[in-house]
Amino acid sequence: MTQLGLPDGIQACLFDLDGVVTKTAVVHAAAWKETFDAFLRDYEGEQGRPFDPAADYDEYVDGRPRADGVRAFLASRGIRLPEGTPGDPPDARTVQGLGNRKNDLLLEKIRTGGVEAYEGTLRYLEAVRAAGLRTAIVSSSANCRDVLRSVGAEHFFDVRIDGVVAAERRLPGKPHPDTFLAAARDLGVEASRAAVFEDALAGMDAGRSGAFGYVVGLDRVGQSDALYAHGANIVVKDLAELGGEQ
Secondary structure, three states, X not given: OOOOOOOOOOOEEEEOOEOOOEOOHHHHHHHHHHHHHHXXXXXXXXXXXXXXXXXXXXXXXXXXXXXXXXXXXXXXOOOOOOOOOOOOOOOOOXXXXXXXXXXXXXXXXXXXXXXXXXHHHHHHHHHHHHOOOEEEEEOOOOOHHHXXXXXXXXXXXXXXXXXXXXXXXOOOOOOOOHHHHHHHHHHOOOHHHEEEEEOOHHHHHHHHHOOOOEEEEEOOOOOHHHHHHOOOOEEEOOHHHHOOOO
């Protein structure tokens, strides 16, 4: 293992954004809850049970593109909606409308509460760059660039594969490995020579199915066992645990 806590031969590091670089996972969960709870008020019984920011967030929406998260969560309640179009208003009872409502709420929460970065991750990124490894940010968020700029972290990454780029290239989102594989290709590195850093179970699945050289799970919410079960090679609470401190 290197001083960065990675296997010898790793040439690139592929980082998720929310929950890995920035403390925005809790803001996403709150925006999803507000969105879904308002929608579910029209349903009774199990279908109308409020969104659980822990269990439902981790299982159905964390790490996935917005529309995929809407479909997955509603399917868990036996609810199907028309797909709609990306331009649907946020009050439209469509998959795209609910996704747009969630995004509006997320941006409002970010504007009012701000965004913070994980200091341990920023220090680790500095060490990774100093060691000559290439880096990419891989996020399902369409707001990835703005969030990185807000915490002064955009310069840490050679490549950005986010929700905007994925849509342009028609890449399926996590748990499929395609966005991570695209990042590795853009960096000129084989997947077996790249390490994935994720906090979401869908991200672990992507790392495992993409045959990446190493998959690091960030346990921010006490789900270490689940991260291992979904493919993590190692689980840490902060990237400072891997080493690389300057």
